[in-house]
Amino acid sequence: MTACMSGQSAMPLSDKKRYISNDMPQHAQNENTSNPHNVQHAAIDAYLGSVSKLRSNFFCKGVDSFLKRIIVGMSGATGQIYGIKLMQHLRSIPDVEIHLIMSEWAKKTLLLETDWTVEKVEQLADQVHPIYDMAASVSSGSFPREGMVVIPCSVKTLSAIAHSYNDNLIVRTADVTLKERKNLILAFRETPLHRGHIRLMSEVSEAGAIITPPVPAFYNNPRSLDDIIDQTVFRIIDLLGLPSEHSRWEGPLFTVIK
Numbered sequence: 001m002t003a004c005m006s007g008q009s010a011m012p013l014s015d016k017k018r019y020i021s022n023d024m025p026q027h028a029q030n031e032n033t034s035n036p037h038n039v040q041h042a043a044i045d046a047y048l049g050s051v052s053k054l055r056s057n058f059f060c061k062g063v064d065s066f067l068k069r070i071i072v073g074m075s076g077a078t079g080q081i082y083g084i085k086l087m088q089h090l091r092s093i094p095d096v097e098i099h100l101i102m103s104e105w106a107k108k109t110l111l112l113e114t115d116w117t118v119e120k121v122e123q124l125a126d127q128v129h130p131i132y133d134m135a136a137s138v139s140s141g142s143f144p145r146e147g148m149v150v151i152p153c154s155v156k157t158l159s160a161i162a163h164s165y166n167d168n169l170i171v172r173t174a175d176v177t178l179k180e181r182k183n184l185i186l187a188f189r190e191t192p193l194h195r196g197h198i199r200l201m202s203e204v205s206e207a208g209a210i211i212t213p214p215v216p217a218f219y220n221n222p223r224s225l226d227d228i229i230d231q232t233v234f235r236i237i238d239l240l241g242l243p244s245e246h247s248r249w250e251g252p253l254f255t256v257i258k
């Protein structure tokens with residue numbers, strides 16, 4: 001994994017700020033002070049050199065192309081456990097790199113309905129991106145990705161994705177995933193639904209997203225809540241084109257007597 005992809009920046013933030021704020025590097029200001037034109041040219045050259053060094057630090061060159069990058073967006077609908085379980089299973093698949101974005105209400109709902117802390121959930125991911133960091137790697141189409149799952153997906157986040165209202169990183173990254181024609185899977189959670197919700201689902205579906213509400217199946221004879229949650233999560237891993245332990249329906253084992 002390159003330093004850039006693992007979230008370690010090659011240049012300390014204080015240096016980035018220094019260059020972004022257009023300060024001349026000190027060593028350039030000290031050069032050849034006898035001629036005022038030389039001082040100016042040397043300073044400009046040194047400054048441009050610093051800028052190009054900064055650019056090469058911002059843009060990753062050695063991206064590991066074999067890694068399958070999955071972006072998990074958790075928004076504030078009930079069912080935070082689905083996002084947790086998805087990441088737990090993704091971690092067992094070789095060469096998968098998990099990028100996590102949690103909304104403010106995902107974090108609050110998590111605390112209201114599970115025993116998990118935000119820190120524990122974040123430890124399941126390889127890289128965590130703050131919800132308002134619009135400069136994060138995942139918000140660019142040049143960031144290679146296998147796909148993105150928003151799980152659980154609230155009405156608000158569904159609505160924002162349907163309208164490309166990209167004011168947070170989950171929505172922006174979902175929008176980019178769609179425009180790059182990559183897998184976008186939305187575990188949309190609300191019930192009952194009014195016509196506006198159904199229209200929003202129709203819009204994102206037309207744009208290329210897959211909507212998979214976390215609705216349990218019972219043909220696999222679930223014995224526990226874990227079995228029910230896993231069935232939904234394995235189905236999503238299937239949709240990502242990754243190997244899962246999904247028990248598939250292969251037809252009845254008995255003959256139906258008429």
Ligand SMILES: Cc1cc2nc3c(=O)[nH]c(=O)nc-3n(C[C@H](O)[C@H](O)[C@H](O)COP(=O)(O)O)c2cc1C
Binds near residue numbers: 190
């Ligand atoms: C315990 C709890 C459960 C919620 N469940 C849902 C839900 O199932 N679906 C939904 O759309 N919103 C639900 N909400 C409301 C969302 O959290 C709220 O609309 C929030 O603004 C969504 O923002 P986000 O999409 O940026 O996370 C729930 C809120 C709480 C506190």
